């Protein structure tokens with residue numbers, strides 16, 4: 001793609017990967033996995049309940065979305081999380097990253113640590129709710145298939 005074409009494309013749109021899936025994000029996508037460990041060493045992660053109209057609507061996953069041409073995966077993940085919730089993502093340190101590479105398209109999950117599990121409200125139209133979910137109880141929710149596939153790789157990261 002030429003520079004001129006990229007300039008006119010902000011990254012929103014469908015892409016097909018080498019595995020034949022259709023994915024959102026011409027330049028790939030990324031999401032923010034926010035982890036918190038409480039004083040009893042109980043691990044929680046911040047999950048987004050996706051709006052019914054969205055791709056895989058009604059499932060739970062991490063906030064995220066399409067990358068823009070000039071963005072790193074981390075910048076896109078922080079921006080998308082801030083668009084979809086009122087979480088202040090700027091101060092959360094990155095502790096890990098996992099790239100789910102499908103060939104021609106990839107999803108990068110950026111792992112950050114939150115010192116406190118403060119309540120987080122949904123923002124914009126893509127989230128119904130954001131909720132801190134115990135990491136050992138994720139199976140009780142209907143997970144977004146992309147997140148479900150990445151979670152075994154992410155569980156012990158960060």
Ligand SMILES: [Zn+2]
Pocket residue numbers: 017018019020021022023102105
């Ligand atoms: Zn794919």
